[in-house]
Amino acid sequence: MAGLREMRDQMRTVDLVIETRDARIPLSSINKQFEQIIKGKHRVIVYNKADLAPISIQNPVREALAKRNHHKVLFTNTNVNKSVRQILDVARELSASDPIRYPELSIMVIGMPNVGKSSLINALRRTGINRGKAANTGAKPGVTRALSSRIRVLESPPIYLVDTPGVMIPYIPDPIVALKVALTGGIKDNIADENVLADYLLFRLNRFTHIDYCSILGISQPTDDISEFLQMLGRKIGALRQGGETDTDKAIQFFLRAFRQGKFGQLCLDDLEPHAVDEFFKRSMEEAPLSKNQAQKAKRAAQRQRALQKAQKRSSRSP
Numbered sequence: 001m002a003g004l005r006e007m008r009d010q011m012r013t014v015d016l017v018i019e020t021r022d023a024r025i026p027l028s029s030i031n032k033q034f035e036q037i038i039k040g041k042h043r044v045i046v047y048n049k050a051d052l053a054p055i056s057i058q059n060p061v062r063e064a065l066a067k068r069n070h071h072k073v074l075f076t077n078t079n080v081n082k083s084v085r086q087i088l089d090v091a092r093e094l095s096a097s098d099p100i101r102y103p104e105l106s107i108m109v110i111g112m113p114n115v116g117k118s119s120l121i122n123a124l125r126r127t128g129i130n131r132g133k134a135a136n137t138g139a140k141p142g143v144t145r146a147l148s149s150r151i152r153v154l155e156s157p158p159i160y161l162v163d164t165p166g167v168m169i170p171y172i173p174d175p176i177v178a179l180k181v182a183l184t185g186g187i188k189d190n191i192a193d194e195n196v197l198a199d200y201l202l203f204r205l206n207r208f209t210h211i212d213y214c215s216i217l218g219i220s221q222p223t224d225d226i227s228e229f230l231q232m233l234g235r236k237i238g239a240l241r242q243g244g245e246t247d248t249d250k251a252i253q254f255f256l257r258a259f260r261q262g263k264f265g266q267l268c269l270d271d272l273e274p275h276a277v278d279e280f281f282k283r284s285m286e287e288a289p290l291s292k293n294q295a296q297k298a299k300r301a302a303q304r305q306r307a308l309q310k311a312q313k314r315s316s317r318s319p
């Protein structure tokens with residue numbers, strides 16, 4: 001894994017690591033493989049896209065991480081300078097704590113795809129010494145390219161930023177985490193997966209929220225049947241094939257995009273009740289990461305299981 005090796009090499013010159021996670025999945029965006037790379041470095045955990053998650057998650061997340069000895073936890077929205085400036089404050093504090101050791105300070109942004117690393121780098125430049133755009137950003141994962149050099153983001157104390165973020169593949173301990181990461185854009189979609197994603201999103205909206213997605217999408221009634229839902233949505237948005245049949249792929253993409261753009265309001269997909277958090281950490285400490293193949297198999301098994309449960313539910317409803 002070249003990315004990992006490169007990151008490890010680069011890490012030698014870095015004093016402070018900005019570990020970026022997604023505020024909509026505060027637990028599922030934790031990557032325990034980072035631990036080995038970051039070992040011994042100062043770290044600040046940055047939950048980005050905080051504007052897309054409810055503010056009420058911030059204290060439980062801070063408490064959960066403090067319990068695990070992570071005390072520097074920030075929530076950012078890269079469009080708001082003030083929130084990004086908090087990162088520079090942490091760097092400044094570190095530099096001031098030991099000016100002999102840190103006559104200058106080097107910081108680096110790392111995180112899984114699409115979490116907003118490049119946006120964060122641009123925002124740090126913007127809020128630091130007001131330089132323009134450095135890194136490309138994009139709505140799809142994988143836009144970050146190697147540019148690697150250091151840019152100065154603060155004059156005094158001198159703080160430098162490695163301008164290539166470290167990209168790590170997400171850590172996927174189970175299929176549900178895979179769904180959450182994919183929903184937030186951390187794994188590339190393909191059409192087959194998108195169907196499952198849309199089904200999972202609908203399930204979440206029905207089961208865990210009071211969001212009136214019908215009026216947001218302009219459809220007539222709620223349903224947990226994904227086919228019926230996509231028919232309604234497809235007709236509403238005019239996603240029709242020749243002959244008048246609904247283009248469900250288009251309807252799926254519309255639905256997923258609406259979620260990613262925050263059209264359903266601020267949502268968190270992880271359960272942050274203390275017992276659920278404890279369970280999450282217990283499980284993720286125990287489990288070794290699945291290979292891509294294993295993860296796909298596990299995902300398919302979960303799909304089959306859910307389809308089976310749905311069928312059972314339907315047959316138990318019918319007279």
Ligand SMILES: Nc1nc2c(ncn2[C@@H]2O[C@H](COP(=O)(O)OP(=O)(O)OP(=O)(O)O)[C@@H](O)[C@H]2O)c(=O)[nH]1
Pocket residue numbers: 048049050051052076077078079111112113114115116117118119120136137138139140141142143144145165167
């Ligand atoms: N709502 C919201 N969107 C954000 C925020 N930060 C970044 N984005 C959006 O998220 C998408 C991905 O941002 P990037 O900065 O390209 O993410 P990245 O981590 O560098 O992505 P890769 O190149 O895939 O590794 C873009 O569409 C950004 O506009 C944020 O704080 N809030």
